[in-house]
Amino acid sequence: MSTVTVDGPARTVTPVRRSWFSDVGLVMSRELRPVVREPFSVVFGLIQPLVFLGLFGPLLAGSVGAAGGFSGAEVWQWFVPAILVMTTLFGTSTTGSNLQFEMQTGAHERLLVTPLSRSSQLVGRSLKEIVPLVAQAVIVVLVMLPFGFRADPVGAVLGLAMLAVLGVGLGSLSYALAIAVRKQEWMFWVVQQTVLFPLLILSGMLLPLETGPQWMKVASAFDPLRWVVEAERALFAGDLTSGAVAAGWLAAVLTAVVGLAVGVRTLLRSTD
Template sequence: MSATTLTPTGAVTTDSRMERSSFARDTGIVLMRELRPMLRDPFSLVFGLVQPIVFLALFGPLLGGSLAGSVPGGSVWQWFVPAILVMTALFGSSTVGSNLLYEMQTGAHERMLVTPLSRSSLLVGRALKEMVTLGAQAVLIVAVMVPFGFRLYPAGAVLGLALLAVFGIGLGSLSYALAIAVRKQDWMFWVVQQTFLFPLMILSGMLLPLESGPGWMQVLSRFNPLTYIVDAERALFSGEIATATVAWGVVAAVATLAVGLAVGIRGMRRSAD
């Protein structure tokens, strides 16, 4: 006679809830670990908050003089401020791999790998640190720019920051994967990062509109996921939520997240071998 083992119908649901809770806890641990050094160094924190304001102060008047009335929507600040937030997320997320390179040189990364923390939480927690900084920068930028004519749409702004967080986690994971791939030649990290960073920025229409650019640049911009992120942020910060532009931005951000986590987790597992 064979014995039959009955599995409670709620077991799968309970296991999935426990996995989500464990992932959230692990991510929180990694996030706090990454935030502590930044909180201990207030100068770098203040400099990171002020840097986007300086860029707006220097670059904004040039745009106001040369592009006034020609940018979509007619408002230079409404067009440029969301782009500055995207640029901040882009620079912050794409350079986080350099911190991992330092940890691999000091042995801190190997010590993290032997802990029971999940590999995905090591990626997401580290990338979220940059999103915390981005949130603080966004609040400061909006507070400074509102008196100069920037219109704030709270719902769109919150959704815009959430979209940037999704994109930033994916891009940060790719940065970590790059750091792991070039750990024996760490100078290659900056070569690859810079090679891809500036073409992506220019071809996204982040700093200058591409509508008046050559046809080949407009074609290439359509294959640039950052283009759709920038367009979606401009729409959200202008109060446009349920639009096709925002939908394409969500698709680009989620695709970046999926690819980044897949490549990053694979790289983390290989680095542990």
């Protein structure tokens, strides 16, 4: 049996140039595939905000609304934007549990050996959570319109963009926590729950902070969610140039920067 050898000039393989944004898109599309195949998770995520609106909302309208002289529609203008922030908080702060599952199956390690940048992996994973959250937010707004809630179109778009920025930071911190406690997975939920509820209460999402004690008012000033909640209320009301909106953007951007910095550093250390 003879072999034929074909001589010719050696071909050089040119590496494919990818941008950081394309890496983010690849990771995001990878993470979204299970959601597209099983959209029930998006519907299931609506249970919590709708329960708060259906059960806690009327109590809020009856107590805070009567005491403050607010009409039912004005109470919804105050409460619905806060519910959207709460949905973002609960949705993105639990994303680390998905990473824990991938670490168990080895999918996380296989992703790490790809040429994708570490920051793009974190941002792509976090943005994946924003897509169903935006869909849920739109549904919540549409459901509340017949009850008197009004959303400024431009303010609503800006509000959802702010929630996306905030979600990137919260999601990155959640992933960093999952990596840090990967040898003790139960610690993820201990830390997550311990941090989540103080942030939730001090943000003024559920009840006005004006009636709280002085120490709580001081502590709330250090809660970034408080500024985002106030900004969302202003944006949905159409007050696009208020100081609350600027403070909300600052809080959301700082959360994203800190989250990405902590997340990337934790990810790099875990692979050393």
